[in-house]
Amino acid sequence: MKTMKICLILVSLLLLLSSCMESFQLENLGVILTRGTDITDDGEIEVTLSLLQFVKDSPNVNTTIRGKGKTVKGAVRNANTKTNQEIVVGKQELEIYGRSAAEKGIKPLLDTLRRDANVPNTLFLAISESDASSLFNVQDPGISANLGEFLHGLIRPGEEKRIFPERSLPKVAALINTPGIEPTLPILGMKEGIPSKYGIALFKEDKMVGQLPLKDEVLVQVMEGTLREHYYEMTIPIEMVADYLSDKSHAKKNKNVNMVYIVEKGKGNIKLKNKEKLQFKTTINMLLNLLEISESLKLDNPEAIHGLEKEIENNIKKRFEEILSIIQELNADIFGYGVQYRIHKKGGELTTEEWNRLFPKIDVEIDVNVKIIRHGEVHR
Amino acid sequence: MNINVSIKPGNRIRAFYLFFIIFDIQMGVGVIGVPRFIYMEAGRDSWIAILIAYLYIALVIYVMFVILKKYENTDLFGIHADIFGTWIGKLISTIFIIHFGTSFLSILLTYTEVVQLFAYHELPNFAIAFLIMLLVLYAVFGGIRVVVGLSLLLFISTFWLYFILYDPIMRMDWHNFLPMFQTSIPELLKGAKETSYTLVGFEILMIIYPFIANKNKAKLPAFLGLTLSIFTVLLVTTISIGYFAAEGLKHIDWALLILFKSASLTFLERLDYIVVMVWLMVILPNLVFLLWAISYGVKRVYKVPEKITIWVLAIFYLTIVNFFHYDYQIGKLTDLIARYSFWLIYVYPFILLIFVLIKKRKRRQGSEEA
Numbered sequence: 001m002k003t004m005k006i007c008l009i010l011v012s013l014l015l016l017l018s019s020c021m022e023s024f025q026l027e028n029l030g031v032i033l034t035r036g037t038d039i040t041d042d043g044e045i046e047v048t049l050s051l052l053q054f055v056k057d058s059p060n061v062n063t064t065i066r067g068k069g070k071t072v073k074g075a076v077r078n079a080n081t082k083t084n085q086e087i088v089v090g091k092q093e094l095e096i097y098g099r100s101a102a103e104k105g106i107k108p109l110l111d112t113l114r115r116d117a118n119v120p121n122t123l124f125l126a127i128s129e130s131d132a133s134s135l136f137n138v139q140d141p142g143i144s145a146n147l148g149e150f151l152h153g154l155i156r157p158g159e160e161k162r163i164f165p166e167r168s169l170p171k172v173a174a175l176i177n178t179p180g181i182e183p184t185l186p187i188l189g190m191k192e193g194i195p196s197k198y199g200i201a202l203f204k205e206d207k208m209v210g211q212l213p214l215k216d217e218v219l220v221q222v223m224e225g226t227l228r229e230h231y232y233e234m235t236i237p238i239e240m241v242a243d244y245l246s247d248k249s250h251a252k253k254n255k256n257v258n259m260v261y262i263v264e265k266g267k268g269n270i271k272l273k274n275k276e277k278l279q280f281k282t283t284i285n286m287l288l289n290l291l292e293i294s295e296s297l298k299l300d301n302p303e304a305i306h307g308l309e310k311e312i313e314n315n316i317k318k319r320f321e322e323i324l325s326i327i328q329e330l331n332a333d334i335f336g337y338g339v340q341y342r343i344h345k346k347g348g349e350l351t352t353e354e355w356n357r358l359f360p361k362i363d364v365e366i367d368v369n370v371k372i373i374r375h376g377e378v379h380r
Numbered sequence: 381m382n383i384n385v386s387i388k389p390g391n392r393i394r395a396f397y398l399f400f401i402i403f404d405i406q407m408g409v410g411v412i413g414v415p416r417f418i419y420m421e422a423g424r425d426s427w428i429a430i431l432i433a434y435l436y437i438a439l440v441i442y443v444m445f446v447i448l449k450k451y452e453n454t455d456l457f458g459i460h461a462d463i464f465g466t467w468i469g470k471l472i473s474t475i476f477i478i479h480f481g482t483s484f485l486s487i488l489l490t491y492t493e494v495v496q497l498f499a500y501h502e503l504p505n506f507a508i509a510f511l512i513m514l515l516v517l518y519a520v521f522g523g524i525r526v527v528v529g530l531s532l533l534l535f536i537s538t539f540w541l542y543f544i545l546y547d548p549i550m551r552m553d554w555h556n557f558l559p560m561f562q563t564s565i566p567e568l569l570k571g572a573k574e575t576s577y578t579l580v581g582f583e584i585l586m587i588i589y590p591f592i593a594n595k596n597k598a599k600l601p602a603f604l605g606l607t608l609s610i611f612t613v614l615l616v617t618t619i620s621i622g623y624f625a626a627e628g629l630k631h632i633d634w635a636l637l638i639l640f641k642s643a644s645l646t647f648l649e650r651l652d653y654i655v656v657m658v659w660l661m662v663i664l665p666n667l668v669f670l671l672w673a674i675s676y677g678v679k680r681v682y683k684v685p686e687k688i689t690i691w692v693l694a695i696f697y698l699t700i701v702n703f704f705h706y707d708y709q710i711g712k713l714t715d716l717i718a719r720y721s722f723w724l725i726y727v728y729p730f731i732l733l734i735f736v737l738i739k740k741r742k743r744r745q746g747s748e749e750a
Contacts, residue, residue, distance in 0.1 A: 090567035
C-alpha cells in the first residue's frame with residue numbers, strides 16, 4: 001500500500017512536470033523550408049521565408065512572408081509578426097543568400113545557423129543570382145504552391161546523391177575555415193519566371209568573388225571526388241574528326257560536332273611535383289558513355305574512338321586551363337591546391353595569407369585521360 | 381574497520397560484467413566534447429595521443445589488479461585503512477568519495493546543459509535533475525546487482541548509436557590528417573592527458589572488486605571494456621577532425637552531437653533530438669555507479685547506512701543544481717575534475733602500489749623474523 005502511494009505521487013508529479021515544457025502543435029507552427037537572406041542598401045537584413053503551413057482547407061501548403069531586422073533571427077521575428085503562427089527553423093532545408101550579401105561575406109549570416117542547435121546540419125546553402133527575395137516571386141501556381149520544396153529539389157533532385165550543387169552547412173563552414181581551399185556554392189536564378197540552377201559561385205573565404213557557368217559543374221565535381229553518372233555535353237570542331245565521318249561531305253556543311261555523354265566514372269587528382277617551383281600536376285580520368293552525337297562517326301573503328309577521345313581530352317584540358325586562369329586571377333583556390341601544398345610542407349601548417357601570395361604563381365600541368373567505353377545500341 | 385570484506389553469495393557478480401561496467405562508466409558526457417580538447421593539444425596526430433592514453437590506462441588498470449591481488453578480498457577503502465592507518469586512510473578514502481561526488485554533479489549538470497541547449501531551453505535545471513534522480517535512486521536502491529544489470533541493459537539498448545556515425549564518416553576529408561607524425565612528443569602526451577575527464581571512472585574497479593565472484597577471470601573483461609571505450613573516443617575524435625575544419629574544431633563544444641546531427645533518415649529527419657534523449661541512457665550507468673560507490677564508500681569508511689547517504693545526497697544535488705546557471709561554471713567544474721583526476725586516477729595508483737609493496741615486504745620480513 002505504501003509503495004502504491006509513492007508510485008501514485010510520482011506518476012502525478014510526472015504529469016505535472018510535463019507542463020514545464022513548451023508544447024508545439026503542428027497547426028500553430030509555420031515551418032521554414034527555404035529562407036532567402038538579403039542585405040538591404042541601408043545595411044539591414046531582410047529575410048524571405050517559404051513556410052510550410054498546416055491550415056485546414058487551404059489549397060496552398062506554402063506561404064511566403066518577409067521580415068526585416070538587424071540580425072537574421074531578428075528579421076525572422078519581424079516576419080513572425082505578420083503571421084498567426086510560430087515560426088520554427090527545425091526543418092529548414094535550404095538557405096539562399098542574395099548576391100550582394102554573398103559579396104559582402106556570409107560569415108555573419110552563417111553564425112546563427114552554426115550556433116542554433118535547432119538548425120539541422122542537413123541544411124543546404126545556395127546563392128541567388130540577384131536578390132534572394134526575387135526567387136520567391138513565382139507566378140506559376142504549380143510551383144508556388146510548394147515553393148520551398150521546389151527550391152530544395154533544385155539543389156537536391158534525389159536522396160543521397162551527394163553531388164553538386166548540394167552544399168551542406170557543415171561542409172561550407174569547414175571550407176571557409178580551411179586555408180588552401182575555398183568553397184563553391186550553387187547559384188539559383190530566375191529563367192522565364194521559374195527558379196532554376198544558374199551557375200557556380202566562387203568564394204574567397206566567405207566572400208563571393210566570381211562565378212562559373214553551370215556547364216563547368218562536371219569539372220568542379222570531378223576535382224572534388226569521384227563523379228558517377230553525370231551528363232556531360234560538349235562541342236568540338238568538326239575538322240578534328242573529319243577522317244572518321246561516315247559521310248565526309250558533312251565536314252564542309254557543318255562546323256561543329258555536338259555530343260552528350262554520361263560520365264560513368266570521373267576522378268580528379270592533384271599532386272605536388274615541385275614544392276619550390278610550385279609545380280602541380282592535375283590528372284583527370286573519365287569513363288564516358290556516348291548518348292547522342294550530331295554527326296555519324298565510324299565508331300566501329302577503334303581509331304575513330306581514340307581520335308574522338310583525344311579531341312575530348314584536348315577540349316577538357318583547354319576548359320580546365322581557362323578555369324584555372326580565372327580562379328588564379330580571383331585568387332580563389334576552389335580545387336584545393338593549397339591543401340596539397342600544406343601536406344608536403346614541413347610542419348604541415350599553411351596560413352591563408354601565405355597561400356594568397358603563392359596561389360596566383362602556381363604552375364599546373366594538366367593530364368586528361370578519357371575513355372569512351374560504350375556508344376549505345378548502334379555504332380554509326 | 382575491517383580490511384577485508386565478505387560479500388554474501390547473492391550479492392556477487394560474474395567477472396564478465398566488468399566489461400560493461402568499465403565501458404559504461406567511461407562513456408558519458410565527456411566523450412561529447414573530448415575531440416576539441418585532444419585536438420587543441422595534439423592536432424592532426426590526436427589519434428596517436430589517444431593510443432598513448434590507451435597504453436597508459438591499461439598499465440594503470442594492471443597496477444590496480446596487482447594491488448588488489450595482494451589482499452584477500454578488499455576494496456580501495458580497506459587498502460587505505462591497511463596502508464595509512466585509520467585517520468590518514470579515512471582522509472584519502474574521503475578524497476575519493478568527494479571525487480565521485482563531484483563527478484556525479486558534473487555529469488548531471490553537463491547533461492542538463494545539453495538538454496537545454498538541444499531540446500528544451502526553458503526547462504529548469506531542477507526539473508531535469510529531478511527526473512534523472514528518480515531513475516538513479518530507483519536503480520541504486522536495488523543494490524549492486526540491479527546497478528550492474530542496468531549497465532548491461534543500457535549498453536545493449538544504446539549500442540545502435542554507433543551506426544548513426546556512418547553519415548559523418550562518409551563526409552570526412554582525409555586530407556585533414558596529413559601530414560602525419562608532425563606533432564612533438566610533449567604535445568602528444570598533453571593530448572593524452574586531455575582524455576582524463578572522459579576516461580576516468582575505471583577506478584570503480586577498485587571499489588567493485590570484492591563483489592566479483594570469479595576474480596581470476598576479471599582481467600580480460602576489464603581490458604576489453606577499456607578497449608571499447610578507447611575505440612569510441614578514437615572514432616569520435618577521428619571523425620571530428622575529418623568532418624570539421626582545423627580552425628572550426630577548436631571552437632566546437634559539442635562535437636559528437638553535431639556529428640549525430642549530420643545523419644538524417646527519410647522517415648526520421650531530426651535524429652539528433654532522439655540521440656539527445658537516448659544519451660540519458662548513456663549517462664545513467666555513470667550516475668548510478670557513482671552514487672552507489674559513494675553510498676558504499678561512506679558506509680565502509682564512516683559506517684553510515686547507505687539509505688541515509690543516498691537520500692541526503694539526492695536532496696543535496698537537487699538543491700545545488702539550481703545554483704549553476706552559466707555555461708562557464710559547468711566548464712570550470714569539468715576542468716577542475718579533469719585536472720585533479722589526472723593525479724588522483726592516473727598517477728595515484730602507482731604511489732599506492734609502492735606503499736603496498738613496501739608494507740607487504742615488511743610484513744613478510746616481520747613474520748619471517750618471528
